[in-house]
Amino acid sequence: MQSIKLTYPITENDSHTVTEPQVMAIGEFDGLHLGHQEVIKRALTTAKHLRTPAAIMTFHPHPKEVLGQQKYTQLLTPVDQKRRMLERMGVDTMYLVSFNPDFMQLTPEQFVENVLIPMKVNTVIVGFDFNFGYRGAGTPDTLCELAQGRFAVEVVRPYQQGGVKVSSTLVREHLQKGEIEEANALLGRRYTVEGTVVNGDGRGRTIGFPTANINLAESFVIPALGVYAVQVTIDGEKFNAVMNVGKKPTFVADLERPTLEAHLFDFSRTIYGSAISVEFIAFLRPERKFSAVDELIAQIRRDADRAKSILTALENN
Incomplete structure (x- = not known):
């Protein structure tokens, strides 16, 4: 698996690393829990069907840390561990985007035009609660509107266990209470x-x-x-x-x-x-x-x- 670091603005050299259309799942994916796995599996399945590479776009540092939530300086799956886990899942490329002040200020339109389009995405896979752009203004519906037929968008429904939505926040809460079995059940590992x-x-x-x-x-x-x-x-x-x-x-x-x-x-x-x-x-x-x-x-x-x-x-x- 390739691991490529990107810093906004995406340069010609960065975009030249992409030689063919690719399916891309986008998200923080901290924990790579069962819900995240559903998104990534969808990307792998779609990529196999289209006979294109499967890529992941994720971010570092954690966006919530940059926004001042200090607890997110600690991660469920720090970068190196996440990289190895994605490789075992069969992902072809992991793009690690620097979540810096310039990137934070992007509008949803700029994210699509200046990040996704240069990366030659033909299909974008996101979770139902995906947000992007300045102050999280973009939603999956926004992404569909901005695609304008240039790429497909697939939205993965929430993954539930026992009637409860699986989330990184819930995994963290279980760990901080010593509820290891519950956390492991949500992680699937x-x-x-x-x-x-x-x-x-x-x-x-x-x-x-x-x-x-x-x-x-x-x-x-x-x-x-x-x-x-x-x-x-x-x-x-x-x-x-x-x-x-x-x-x-x-x-x-x-x-x-x-x-x-x-x-x-x-x-x-x-x-x-x-x-x-x-x-x-x-x-x-x-x-x-x-x-x-x-x-x-x-x-x-x-x-x-x-x-x-x-x-x-x-x-x-």
Whole structure:
């Protein structure tokens, strides 16, 4: 899959990278949840029928971050992870558009004339709630009107699960409440973060539970503080683990950022510097402060036993 960065205005060199008509799905696609997957599958199906490439146009930074909503500095699927997922889905090209002040000011008409037309789109696929142009003035109906027969527009209906519309906002809300199973159901996959194993304070080893301390590779949405049953992948090999997401209140006061520390079961290798991905399976309990280290150790032991039980049952199903 090609990955092409675009900055407005689209130059001749940018548009020359497009050598043939293409089907293009447009959206932020943060999370690539089941609703997003429906839009992308429609693009892939249409592209196959028309025998043209299938492209995705997405944006960075997140438009809502640029508009001042700071929580969107953290993403469900940061750029690199999104790129790999789209490639696995079969997308031919991902266009990553810089969502800068110039791009923000585009009218719907300018977006069509100065962005879509130079990109040689023959079909545009969008979700039912797609907005574009300055202050989101453009809608799917606007897009159809502005196309003027130069390209087709396909609008994908809302994807619902249990009578509720699947959305990135809803996925975020579930994660922030520790509702992992609910978030995973909307994603159609396990919520996954990625990073590198780094040196920690070594305290876990001294109390009998050595941990892999994870420095996140990108700015991921962090689930609720607490303890989780997880599966981690290192060098292509998957391991069951229990992980704490938190600020270590038993030992540290006022830690600014939460840490991610995974205790891998039946594992003794040295993995500092290794790439690691973590799939969240189940929320076990909220993080809390213990009055004594022995009390913490006993609780970690119970957490590990419960995580092993959950993960073993998962593997046997």
